[in-house]
Amino acid sequence: MAGEGRVLVRADGDDDVVVAVSSALVTAGWIVEHAGRSTPVSEGPRLDGIVFVPGLLDTVAGLDVDPAAELVELVESLGRRLRSGGDGGARIVAVGSRDWLGWAGRPAVAAQAAGLVAAVRSLALERGRAGLTVNCVLALPLDAHRRRHRGAVPGTHLHEPVALTPEPVTSADIAATVEFFLDPRSNYITGQALHCCGGASLLSSLSV
């Protein structure tokens, strides 16, 4: 809960989510270090956590760089800075998209989002003994309601999925879920893909 540690937020998009995550973490007492794709990160103080926000919620065409490969590289390059298992280990959280379940009109985003989930699960398997937990929060585009009101996805009769819960999903909701996985007390949870989308994942067979 209370973050007494240091976390690196590596972000290449989804600015609203990044702002919400950073402010939630600072409020909870974490020291937050920001980095982008070109920031050198391999040297620096010991890290208790990494948050990776590749920008999958904002994009319609897909990202220029494969987020799964980037996550693997990031974990590799930060290896020496991550707190070791004997010392409590470190928490890694990626923010992905509900699109990984498949979505009309955004097949490239879906593929990248699914790749990210597979990378998270693989890293969790590979780094479990080293005390790393690796999880992802899968959200909806923050403007999902607006997209839905624009009508069906061209060439289909299908409308943008939105939350089933009364309120739209906000960046603060996403940040709270990220913070949960960063909590040192979440150190037995790994390889999980938790949807923070007000139930918009539920009609997919892949979501369980």
Next chain:
Amino acid sequence: MFHAEFKGKVSLVTGAASGIGNAVARELAAHGSAVVVGDIDAGAADRAASAIREVGGQAVGLRVDVSSRGEVEAAFARVEADLGPVDVLVNNAGISIDRGVRGVTDEEWQRTIAVNQTGVFLCSQAAARSMIPRKTGRIINIASRAWLGWFGQVAYASSKGGVVSATRSLAIELARHGITVNCLAPGLIDTPLVRSEPPEVLERLLRAQPMGTLGEPEDVANAARFLASDRARAVTGQLLYVCGGKSLYAQPAMA
């Protein structure tokens, strides 16, 4: 800083006299909730509740067999009269049976389904009836990684598969009323149940698991507290494994 997170809330945790349910009850009480320690073992429920009161929490013990409609309805009526309507329901009561398919008796099958699956339905129905008009509520079901299947687990795994499925249907139906319904799937958690395995079996189970360690009841409790909080209002219908990665990989041929 979250110590007042559940101030003014009423939480009912079933099977809370022991193990995981007990840790969940302590966790919610430590964060300000009034907690009902529901259990089929009345004496153990009272002892668990008084242990919570001793450290400054608010708790009462209540005997309830979750497989009985009469007892469940009476329990909810009693809680509502004494403390107010239930804000957070944690369906944790469960029994496990470890027996190959050839040996499972009708009684074992039926009791496992009655407690683990019907119990979740009866308590959730009673909770939903009082949560819907108030447009808020949290239901958290304790399933098991075993729902994915395992040796000697046909009855237990089937009952927990029912819990996973019920979670999703309830989440879909109750979302528009502001009620979230989620499921936690513990892996190997250090409770008397798991410690009763022979050491070599435990050793083998740990070797087939990515983190290679047992979890603590408190690990599950912390996740339950998140799902019970306002912070998780956009999380519903989810199955979250608290299993050290066991749900990602296990090698059945080793068992």
